[in-house]
Amino acid sequence: MTICDREQELLAALRSGNWTPELRAHLAACESCADAAITAEFLHQAAATADPHVPPAGLVWWKAQLRARRESAQAAARPVLIAERAAAIVALLGAVGALAWLSSDSTLAALAGIVALVLLTTAAAGALLFAWSKK
Ligand SMILES: [Zn+2]
Numbered sequence: 001m002t003i004c005d006r007e008q009e010l011l012a013a014l015r016s017g018n019w020t021p022e023l024r025a026h027l028a029a030c031e032s033c034a035d036a037a038i039t040a041e042f043l044h045q046a047a048a049t050a051d052p053h054v055p056p057a058g059l060v061w062w063k064a065q066l067r068a069r070r071e072s073a074q075a076a077a078r079p080v081l082i083a084e085r086a087a088a089i090v091a092l093l094g095a096v097g098a099l100a101w102l103s104s105d106s107t108l109a110a111l112a113g114i115v116a117l118v119l120l121t122t123a124a125a126g127a128l129l130f131a132w133s134k135k
Helices: 007-016 021-029 031-049 057-102 107-133
Strands: none
Touching: 007 021, 007 031, 021 031, 057 107
C-alpha cells in the first residue's frame, strides 16, 4: 500500500473537523486515507480514555530508594545466611559425634567425640560472631 498525498490534509481535517465535500469523497474512495482515518480515530479514543494520573516524581524516587536499599540489604545478608546454615550443619554433625562419644567406650568413638567438640566449638563461635556482627 502506498501513502496517499492527501493524508496530511485528511489528518488535519480529522483534528479540526473542517471537512470539505471533496475531501469526504476522497476519504470514501481512498483506501490509504480510510486506514489513516481509522488509525487516527483509534489513537484519539485511546488517548481520551487513558489514565493521565502519574505519581509525583518524589514518590517514585522515594520508592526507588527504598527498593534499592532493600535489595542491597538482601545482597549483603546472603553470605551471612549461608554461614549460618553452614554453622548449623557443623553443629549438627558435632552433636552426632558427641552422642557417639558418650554412648560408646571405643577409642574411635573418643576420637569422634574430640572432633565433635571441635566442631561444636567452631559452630558456636561462628554463630556468636555472626550474631554480634548483625547489630
Ligand atoms: Zn487518500
